[in-house]
Amino acid sequence: MLLKNYRSQFAQELASDFDEKEIESFFYIILEAFHQMKRIDLALDPMIEMDAIQLYQWETVLAQLREHKPIQYILGETEFYGLPFYVNENTLIPRPETEELVAWILSNATASKSGLPLKILDIGTGSGCIAVSLAKNCPDAKVYAIDVSEKALATAQKNADRNQAEVTFLQKNILETEDLGQQFDIIVSNPPYVRHLEKAEIRRNVLEYEPHLALFVEDTDALLFYRKITxxxxxxxxxxxxxxxxxxxxLGKEMVGLLEHHNFKNIELRKDMYGNDRMTLAVKP
Incomplete structure (x- = not known):
């Protein structure tokens, strides 16, 4: 079967569950993963044939997409901040908003006043996307990363190795930690923050497949992790x-209030690309 002809069949199979733009994105992600081709390559060579094995691969992915399994989990990897990352059911799928957070950190990262390398800590590292991206772009920094999940840390270590980034990973339950044992110049965290009351807003592919341990907090104490980390x-x-x-x-206003309560200064609340309050920066006096 011609690959260009299969594209129409692929779109028809998913039309009842996804919009046209998302289906197109799926198609080209798979095209690159299975055929090492980009959109322009198919346009320039539209007569490419798929053999039986390749057709089976596409059909296998299509069946999983119909079950709303995230494409990143199906393929086992994704891209974040220009780097390749392994992902699986033990890690959240990195999101574009988190890339904005990494960019913000890098724009402010300056040499330590002590003259020693910057020391950076990522709390709740998951796939390691924040820690690895910072280590890769701040090669002189000493980057540490914590997670409660042993399986997530195993994936994060694979991602550090894959990207040749130096990160020290530690298994630790941050809620049971009284002291981090050393001083850091930068601490960053993307902890669980979705309240159960917001589940109705969560898409099926996230709700059914991504780890709830890394997603949800109780409605009655939504700032639990933020308070402890602060x-x-x-x-x-x-x-x-x-x-x-x-x-x-x-919870932008509540976050600013929490940081003010702990006497942090120069507090900034920043919106993401979608216009939502999504990240904060605070400086220790």
């Missing part, structure tokens, strides 16, 4: 050290 940052950030969070879009 308390730790009060002790374990160096003077003028920076604390970054990715946050629940509905």
């Amino acid at each position: 308390e730790l940052a009060s002790r374990n950030l160096s003077e003028n050290g920076q604390l970054y969070f990715e946050i629940n879009q509905y």
